[in-house]
Amino acid sequence: MHPQIIRDKTGKCPICSMDLIKKEENAQKITDIELEDLLKPTNEFVITTVPVTTIKKSSEEISIEALGSIQNDTRQVGSISSIVAGRIERLYVRYRYQMIMPGDKIMDIYSPEIATAQRNLLFLLKSDASNASLIEAAKQRLLLMGMSSGQVQQLIRTGKATLTVSVYSNAMGHIHEAGQETMVATGQMQNSSTTTAPLAIREGMYVQQGQKIFSLTNPAKGWAVLNIFPENQHLVKVGNPVKITPEAMPQKAFRAKINFIEPFYRPNSKTLTARVYFDNASLRIPIGSQVRASIFGSNASANWLPQEAVLSLGLNDIAFVKTSGGFIAKKITTGIRQNNLVQITNGLAITDTVAANAQYLTDSESFIKIKQ
Structure with a gap:
């Protein structure tokens, strides 16, 4: 209201249309007011008729989002070793x-x-x-x-000793030099120069009996490693169903289950x-591919509020609890957020009634004074 507007009767301000207030000549000075009263938030107590809701106690299916990558199944890693000591005469493996x-x-x-044994x-x-x-x-x-038994029979039949013995693979897989297995298994990426460099094992090299030469x-x-x-x-258990979607190939999404949880932090x-x-x-799916996972599990019976009923202030969450004549902002402790529901772990009783949409009860988060 504009103080320069003075009238001799009640009415409205012609500028801002606010009601005119009667001017008191014998106004009394207030001396007992404190600074805390002046700084008291205007919306600590809100009078309104917005819809209300209550806590719902139920068991909701939980979907947990996680990120991870595809790695080699180390249970399937094989090895090729030299069964005799000698010199590599011919190598049939040419590249990594x-x-x-x-x-x-x-x-x-x-x-x-x-040769002596023959x-x-x-x-x-x-x-x-x-x-x-x-x-x-x-x-x-x-x-x-x-x-092999065939080679022994050929030796007996021909009577001629062979100077070399052949080494055969006993497993299937991509070949790696011994000690140079793919680094994806440790969460690191290989340098491109390492993957494209020629094999260190060459013809003419000597090997020892039992020496591991290649890994397969x-x-x-494979396995997906999820973080x-x-x-x-506390919600992820062995056996929980999971849907895994490769980020680069979403059409190859598949369903499986949690098989193992590592008992330590990397x-x-x-x-x-x-x-x-x-x-x-x-x-x-190429090894090293990044994936997104949705892990499905069931949560024990918990208290839930609609997501709109909870207002986040950054470090704190609040809800407006209905009292006689209005609403009071109260600090609450929340847990899981799932399907537009928020788990309430502390701060509210099952009998409390709260505003269904907390955003309607405040103009600015900075003015809210939380009731502990």
């Missing part, structure tokens, strides 16, 4: 990640030890053919050194890691 099938020839190794068998057959026990022992020695990772088997944030860790991480095993033979 070459696909190898069971029975594929990997390399030929020249071994003086196996000559020993030929000598026994020629000079002591009736000594069946020694001949059988010589055959078993060659089999244990890596020769099976591309048909579970602290506020959701270095420099505050998230718990859960594993989902799956068959990648038909999906063919």
Whole structure:
């Protein structure tokens, strides 16, 4: 209202249309007012007739969102080792990640030890053919050194010793050098120069008996490693259904279940890691792909309010509790937010009635004074 407008009777201000207030000549000075009264929020107590709601106690299906990546199933990692000591005469593996099938020839190794064992068998057959026990022992020695039964029979038939022994794959998968398995399993990305560099294993190199030369990772088997944030860790259990969607290939989304939860935190991480095993033979999702996951679980009976009834002030959440004549803002503690519902863990009783839409009861969050 504009104080320059003066009238001798009641009416409205011609400028702002506010009601004129009677001017008192004998107004009394107020001396007991305090600064706290002047700074008291105008909407600490709100008088309104907005719709109200109450707490609903029920068990809601929880959907937890998580991020992760596709990694090799380390349970399916195979290895190729040298069964004899010797020199690599010929190498049949030419590049990293070459696909190898069971029975594929990997390399030929020249071994003086196996050459001596072959000559020993030929000598026994020629000079002591009736000594069946020694001949059988010589055959078993060659089999244990890596020769196949067919090669032993060919040796006996031709009477000529072979100077090399062949090493065959006993598993299927992409080939890696020993000690150079894909780094995705540790959550790191390989340098491109490492993946495109030539193999360090070359023809002419010497190997020891039992030395691990190559590792095989099976591309048909994989697992999704999911990062579970602290506020959701108590809700994730082994066996929970999960839907996994690769970010680059959403059409290849699939359903599975939580198979394993790692019982420790990985270095420099505050998230718990859960594993989902799956068959990648038909999906063919590249290792290292980023994925989004929705983990489905059931929560125990809890107290829920509609999401509109809870107002977030950053660090605090409030609800407007109905009292006689109006509403009072009250601080509450919330939990899970799911399907437009908010779990109430503290601050409200089951009998409390609150405003159905807390936004309608405040013009500015900075003016709200919370009742503890």
